[in-house]
Amino acid sequence: MYFVSDNNAGAHPAVLAALAAANNGHARSYGADPVTERAEALFKRHFGEHAETVFAVTGTAANVIALAAMLRPYDTALCADSAHVFTDECGAPERFIGARLTAVPTADGRLTPAQVVAFATSPYRPHGQRPRAVTVAQPTELGTLYSAAELRALAETAHAYGLLLHVDGARLANAAAALGTGLGELAEGADVVSFGGTKNGALAAEAVVFLDPGLAADRALLQKQSMQLLAKARFTAAQFVALLDGDLWRTNAANANATAVRLAGIVSALPGVKLAHPVQTNAVFAHLPEPALAALEGYGSRWGSGTLVRFMTAFDTTDVDVDRFAAILHAAFTR
Amino acid sequence: MYFVSDNNAGAHPAVLAALAAANNGHARSYGADPVTERAEALFKRHFGEHAETVFAVTGTAANVIALAAMLRPYDTALCADSAHVFTDECGAPERFIGARLTAVPTADGRLTPAQVVAFATSPYRPHGQRPRAVTVAQPTELGTLYSAAELRALAETAHAYGLLLHVDGARLANAAAALGTGLGELAEGADVVSFGGTKNGALAAEAVVFLDPGLAADRALLQKQSMQLLAKARFTAAQFVALLDGDLWRTNAANANATAVRLAGIVSALPGVKLAHPVQTNAVFAHLPEPALAALEGYGSRWGSGTLVRFMTAFDTTDVDVDRFAAILHAAFTR
Amino acid sequence: MYFVSDNNAGAHPAVLAALAAANNGHARSYGADPVTERAEALFKRHFGEHAETVFAVTGTAANVIALAAMLRPYDTALCADSAHVFTDECGAPERFIGARLTAVPTADGRLTPAQVVAFATSPYRPHGQRPRAVTVAQPTELGTLYSAAELRALAETAHAYGLLLHVDGARLANAAAALGTGLGELAEGADVVSFGGTKNGALAAEAVVFLDPGLAADRALLQKQSMQLLAKARFTAAQFVALLDGDLWRTNAANANATAVRLAGIVSALPGVKLAHPVQTNAVFAHLPEPALAALEGYGSRWGSGTLVRFMTAFDTTDVDVDRFAAILHAAFTR
Amino acid sequence: MYFVSDNNAGAHPAVLAALAAANNGHARSYGADPVTERAEALFKRHFGEHAETVFAVTGTAANVIALAAMLRPYDTALCADSAHVFTDECGAPERFIGARLTAVPTADGRLTPAQVVAFATSPYRPHGQRPRAVTVAQPTELGTLYSAAELRALAETAHAYGLLLHVDGARLANAAAALGTGLGELAEGADVVSFGGTKNGALAAEAVVFLDPGLAADRALLQKQSMQLLAKARFTAAQFVALLDGDLWRTNAANANATAVRLAGIVSALPGVKLAHPVQTNAVFAHLPEPALAALEGYGSRWGSGTLVRFMTAFDTTDVDVDRFAAILHAAFTR
Numbered sequence A, B, C, D: 001m002y003f004v005s006d007n008n009a010g011a012h013p014a015v016l017a018a019l020a021a022a023n024n025g026h027a028r029s030y031g032a033d034p035v036t037e038r039a040e041a042l043f044k045r046h047f048g049e050h051a052e053t054v055f056a057v058t059g060t061a062a063n064v065i066a067l068a069a070m071l072r073p074y075d076t077a078l079c080a081d082s083a084h085v086f087t088d089e090c091g092a093p094e095r096f097i098g099a100r101l102t103a104v105p106t107a108d109g110r111l112t113p114a115q116v117v118a119f120a121t122s123p124y125r126p127h128g129q130r131p132r133a134v135t136v137a138q139p140t141e142l143g144t145l146y147s148a149a150e151l152r153a154l155a156e157t158a159h160a161y162g163l164l165l166h167v168d169g170a171r172l173a174n175a176a177a178a179l180g181t182g183l184g185e186l187a188e189g190a191d192v193v194s195f196g197g198t199k200n201g202a203l204a205a206e207a208v209v210f211l212d213p214g215l216a217a218d219r220a221l222l223q224k225q226s227m228q229l230l231a232k233a234r235f236t237a238a239q240f241v242a243l244l245d246g247d248l249w250r251t252n253a254a255n256a257n258a259t260a261v262r263l264a265g266i267v268s269a270l271p272g273v274k275l276a277h278p279v280q281t282n283a284v285f286a287h288l289p290e291p292a293l294a295a296l297e298g299y300g301s302r303w304g305s306g307t308l309v310r311f312m313t314a315f316d317t318t319d320v321d322v323d324r325f326a327a328i329l330h331a332a333f334t335r
Helices: A013-022 A034-047 A059-070 A092-097 A113-120 A148-160 A172-179 A219-225 A234-244 A248-268 A290-295 A319-334 B013-022 B034-047 B059-070 B092-097 B113-120 B148-160 B172-179 B219-225 B234-244 B248-268 B290-295 B319-334 C013-022 C034-047 C059-070 C092-097 C113-120 C148-160 C172-179 C219-225 C234-244 C248-268 C290-295 C319-334 D013-022 D034-047 D059-070 D092-097 D113-120 D148-160 D172-179 D219-225 D234-244 D248-268 D290-295 D319-334
Strands: A052-056 A075-080 A100-104 A130-137 A164-169 A192-196 A206-210 A283-287 A308-312 B052-056 B075-080 B100-104 B130-137 B164-169 B192-196 B206-210 B283-287 B308-312 C052-056 C075-080 C100-104 C130-137 C164-169 C192-196 C206-210 C283-287 C308-312 D052-056 D075-080 D100-104 D130-137 D164-169 D192-196 D206-210 D283-287 D308-312
Touching: A013 A234, A013 B013, A034 A052, A034 A206, A034 A234, A052 A059, A052 A219, A052 A234, A059 A075, A059 A092, A059 A130, A059 A164, A059 A192, A059 A206, A059 A219, A075 A113, A092 A100, A092 B092, A092 B219, A100 A113, A113 A130, A113 A148, A130 A148, A148 A164, A164 A172, A172 A192, A172 A248, A206 A219, A219 B092, A234 A248, A248 A283, A248 A308, A248 A319, A290 A319, B013 B234, B034 B052, B034 B206, B034 B234, B052 B059, B052 B219, B052 B234, B059 B075, B059 B092, B059 B130, B059 B164, B059 B192, B059 B206, B059 B219, B075 B113, B092 B100, B100 B113, B113 B130, B113 B148, B130 B148, B148 B164, B164 B172, B172 B192, B172 B248, B206 B219, B234 B248, B248 B283, B248 B308, B248 B319, B290 B319, C013 C234, C013 D013, C034 C052, C034 C206, C034 C234, C052 C059, C052 C219, C052 C234, C059 C075, C059 C092, C059 C130, C059 C164, C059 C192, C059 C206, C059 C219, C075 C113, C092 C100, C092 D092, C092 D219, C100 C113, C113 C130, C113 C148, C130 C148, C148 C164, C164 C172, C172 C192, C172 C248, C206 C219, C219 D092, C234 C248, C248 C283, C248 C308, C248 C319, C290 C319, D013 D234, D034 D052, D034 D206, D034 D234, D052 D059, D052 D219, D052 D234, D059 D075, D059 D092, D059 D130, D059 D164, D059 D192, D059 D206, D059 D219, D075 D113, D092 D100, D100 D113, D113 D130, D113 D148, D130 D148, D148 D164, D164 D172, D172 D192, D172 D248, D206 D219, D234 D248, D248 D283, D248 D308, D248 D319, D290 D319
Parallel strands: A075 A100, A075 A130, A130 A164, A164 A192, B075 B100, B075 B130, B130 B164, B164 B192, C075 C100, C075 C130, C130 C164, C164 C192, D075 D100, D075 D130, D130 D164, D164 D192
Antiparallel strands: A052 A206, A192 A206, A283 A308, B052 B206, B192 B206, B283 B308, C052 C206, C192 C206, C283 C308, D052 D206, D192 D206, D283 D308
């Protein structure tokens, strides 16, 4: 089970300690407490003083709140057809916003400026919806990365054509660790960012970071109406304090990335196996031969209906975990 | 701040201990873990073997999932105009379901069978929406209770007229503690129950308990699409295990109820003060004279635009807390 | 059946003639035709050069488009609890917009500035929705009128508190005929007006007139997405040309109003009958004694569950029709 | 302009005559009139005694009502990526239903049983939506046809996998005329059919024909809430009486089909031109060389961003019209 998903990991001990520390008597509910205030300030430190943040408990909710701030129901947002927001959110964006996601195929999960231009200039309104936003994941659902320059170029193209840019950063920490940047550097040019704490070591903590002040105006209403305003809000905020006040976010992400590289080396050396995508963060995608597929059922997750399998490392994956799994892999290939 | 809301309380230590215990390495995400399984079994123990449960993190979400399972968008559900689902959920039901809540005035937050009959027999479809469900809170938003017999009578009336019954049990534990019943006894006749853990000592744990198997069928899709399916689901489930495996739910609720009675005695003895509603659970509603109102700003919450104030006790309120507050109250009335 | 509804009337012969005239070979579909252009220009003539109009085929749709341009899903609009938009549109606003209508009781169907102020200043966001608009009907669903000055005062109050004003003018022609004004004079201060052609002699022709240019921006997308963009749009437009190019709209409305006054005189003279509302346009509301109620079943429409009955006159009601009905009324009261 | 769209045509004189005939004094509104009753009976004659029908005024609305009866918001319906419901309805299905359309590429606008099976067996709920329905157009948006046997096979496959089948019959008359069948024969196996009168000679008349009685139950509420319940409903019904009581529907459709074949012969003989799809109903798709494209701007409609152009014939297109257009075509190719 270890490599099925980075969501299979538990919480980092420091996160649990932060919960216990936040549990110090009564505090104002619904976010009017000092811990929430501190977490909001930390997001300003990382993303800039203009950043306004609301918290959520699922990545789906963070994406929905972000897109709901950008789109009217007759608008549409461009995304990769492998994007989590398109494949894994059970239509929450469609139901909550009413708008359509326009999904296009990509080689590696990454949208190109040319795709943005084609989307922006598609004709025939009001019969078709109005292109209004682009949503990219950094890293992508396939574990691949935009360079900071590529992301800025996408933002510039989007803005030049009157589109907004949303970055789904469910694993933004992994991207920043891999690229050696701060979190804010990867959000330059974006209008709204979803930032994920859960895969980074939290229990359940996601954030919607509004970088465009106009889009931020209704954030409290959006958070409440999307059923994400927790009564005891300090407990979500405390998780972010644990991750973002020091370097824990980067340490956790870097560990996941490094163990993925270690795992990728092992997987790619298996007979007849080729990695499907470059391993740039904490995901390893490989096509496995049929017998190995069956033997490894439950150790990774099948991707689509073919022979592609994804292995994920997590903030707490150790080299020993990887090496133990290497033995399982070898056994699956030699029986 | 102590008596503004039972949501101002933190989490019970046993709940935090349960989180730590659940944090034992990797586990399947999205609810396919043993802790979630155990929590689901506990709900069956309390509500019956036919009970099917999904978890959520806000009471708003629990109510929305419950109502979404009952209503089509052209349906309407009857509620008290003081109901939380009508006044405090920022239109989440309307947005997510598309349906209307039909809110009617009540003396004490409780709907009557006659109101249910009037609602069920209202004419003039398809111009008006179709009456389809009744949603009552037990206890009500005003802290008042239906007896188990009254609740059964409401259910019988509703069912006799082809309506479903939803019970918003954000504080169902308080009701059961006050009435000396089990949780399941208060759900007899209901089709779906929202059960609240947060006000009972959890960090953030709510449940939707489907007692009608037909309504339960799509619960996983509803939970996911309403952005409530947590990746690390075990951490919500663990909170319910802490509360529901033994008697902690009842101990916590009984404490809140008892300290509310103590507080009510003090408040009602203040000069010129009369309780607005009988104190049956953990809420004390009283009209205060204007000078006291100002002096007590921040100690309770103003209810509406008049002189009504609500004081709430919580699972962790002590007699000492109440007695200290008594001194503050007396000072507010004598300066 | 004659006095059940002004919707029971057929179409004015001039409207049918206009349809036939518009049926002159091929024309661009979806509104890019000269008849639509001419109808749009007529709305500018009546409502001002800044007026932008889209057409619809039901009054429900016109109201929904108007409100959808004004409200975000976490907003709410104030209306009378007798308003058509609240009682007779099967929740189309809730489903299509996601937002709530806040319905308040009135004496005679008319909202007061004080109600607008109370609505605008209601507290407690984001738990409650954001007050954003006021929707009034002119005439009201009860046939009563705001004077032009009263309507302007409502608009000023609304705007002073940051709210938008929608006027549901399903029978605006009747109001203008009764008040001796032009149509545009009754829209001064409104941000969006629904204008009804159907009750005025059209087959099926409603308009949404945007007086605030910012709200007009997305009107084509709203019209299309609300399923109101007709392929052969010229046939809706032609109906408005027939009504609005000359004085047919006023002649038709004035006739309905005048025959209602005649009918009101007869009804109010019946033994024991008192009009429930002043007869200011084409509706006569009266409480009837039980035996008469039964005898008159099908001649008017029962209003609510009591003894109130509504009789409507139409653009084609004649004095002879009224006098014949007088005989039926008298018979119902004397048997 | 003649060949841009079959919606550019006006109404058949018999349709206008039917409107005039229906305009005989007062009649019950909202569909409780004898003309509506007669039209409903005609749909039973064509589609079977079990067929229940509601009327609408746009094809978008008919499709939305049909799909809304089939889908819950977490469901998804399969369609061709060229389908009108996907490309030309401004997201009305997404907004009104909340559900997603799953669009897949096709060679000629037609879905295959294999695509239905792949859709039905796609894994990974509740993260992905639940496959629930298939929507096909007969004829397709590309003018191509399913044979009656192919359509039955699709229905059988869909039903075998627990899916419902919707047929978008905006031009079903053209299909029946081309295949030499009755209308009902083409609906065998379908659960709900959208039937288009507008392109067949009506002003604005569409129908939703429910063949599955369970799906029909809420049709009146769906019609009203989707803003399609006309006050003077007889005028929509009258158009269907004109088309469906005798053979006018077939005559009109056959004429459109025949003139399309005539036009196709001319187009395909142009130098360097090849038809993009077989001409089976009233659409001619051809790739044109660039100079001709420019010269013919406004005579047909560009399809996508390439060199594909669609020419449509209508119920009133004459051989003379086609031959005159032939001259224009030849000129465009020889200058």
